Amino acid sequence: AKVGQKKESKASFDIDLKDAIDGQVVTRFPPEPSGYLHIGHAKAAVLNQYFAEMYHGKLIIRFDDTNPSKEKVEYTNAILKDLELLGIKGDRITHSSDYFQEMYDIAVQMIKDGNAYADDTPQEKMREERMDGIASVRRNRTVEENLQIFEEEMKKGTEIGLKHCLRAKISVDANNKTLRDPVVYRCNLTPHHRTGDKWKIYPTYDFCCPVVDSIEGVTHALRTIEYRDRNTQYEWMLKALKLRRVHVWDFSRVNFVRTLLSKRKLQWFVDQGRVAGWDDPRFPTVRGVRRRGMSVEGLRNFIIAQGPSKNILNLDWSLIWAINKKVIDPISPRYTAIENGIELTLEDGPADVVRETRPKHKKNADLGDKTMLLSCKLLIEQDDADTLSEGEEFTLMDWGNAIVTKLVRKDGKVTEIAAKLHLEGDFRKTEKKLTWLANTDELTPVEIVTFDHLITKDKIEEGENFEDYLTPETIFTSQSVADLNVRDLKEGDVIQFERKGYFRIDKAFDGKKAVLFNVPDGKVVSKYG
């Protein structure tokens, strides 16, 4: 076998898939349609796409829809949309349910070969027997008896059928507990969102995954590391069922501090009304982080950077936001916002407002120009004003230097301030470069929103309940005024406010105000966390 040429790509990691043949690799991303995609799923999706592209192979998007109690069409559509947001398009879109008949036939053959048996041991007792390495009393049923129960009772969802499951006959007491006769089929009378009430039995993940991987021509199945114990079982299934071999490649799960990555838990926040929806900016969903200002490229770079690591990680969010910052910084136009402003009178400033143009980004002319207003009435931040003293020379950013001519202070706070331009002064020599705006009726009110994590604990341990660690307050709003150019920004635009950070427009200016979300930039100690 020959390893394929790596695709030219900015972000790449040095790792190969075993026995990969260029042009013949098939990977698959198998989400269960039981919620929206989160950043952990994004990792799996991006890695599968990465390898498919690297080897000029194919990527299958497979909806793993074998549990009708949890799945809905709504989620299938949402997941396709999420993948589109990530720039991921499979070569084929399939469903595990496409293979219900084939899987059923394979299970029948499995029984005929003496590799499976029907068991009605109550769940609790089955668990105990499995723990203790004790054989089920049903383990030695005859093929005829097993077939009769599977085909006549379980398949029809009868009372007797509902009490049964089908188990692979692998081992009673293997050290690897995943080999202790795992369940391969069970009954469920809930109608399936695609097949309706045609089926009353459904394959388990342990059976469905190897079988469908093999049927669909998957060459390399990527699985998160906690399934590693199951790899032997996966291979056993393929061998016992006489199916084509598939390579399994383990990768690490990604976790973030103070973050829940589980569709079920995220659903709880949605149901409780603790978030506005699956695209809430506090959510680690693909939609949530995008809304918060994560770029697709930043997310992908982050995932590829994590690529080969097999450690289970509990990452700090600052890592991914720092990677994102590298992507957005060169393309984010610069604007100005003033929070808690005080008027500064510029004694020799223009009496009538002057309109000038400035580049939106000093190092990226492609972004074009913006309008800058000059006036004799300016607005600067109170906090900045409080640091100044009479006679001090400072810089008005993108205009020039000025010298404080008058300063009235009350209780340490500046209440009145005037200055004179000193445009021949050297801006490199001043200590303070202040942001400012012409105080005109073209100032644009903006609401700036910052967020905290939904839970207070870095990692919720086994046995702990996340509901005991909810952060009481997670949304913080403040009001500022911005330059007039901000009126033209559209929802989704990402910008920088000079000296403040990066922001994403969540609601464009509506005549009254615009709403902007702060985009974290990876600085660990930040007002905006």
Ligand code: ATP
């Ligand atoms: P959830 O509990 O959120 O539903 P899941 O693993 O049950 O997670 P699936 O829809 O079955 O969700 O997973 C689809 C793919 O995403 C699988 O390959 C799974 O291993 C992978 N995946 C899920 N969570 C993570 C994670 N935190 N890190 C990496 N990959 C993940």
Ligand code: MG
């Ligand atoms: Mg799952």
Ligand code: MG
């Ligand atoms: Mg799950």
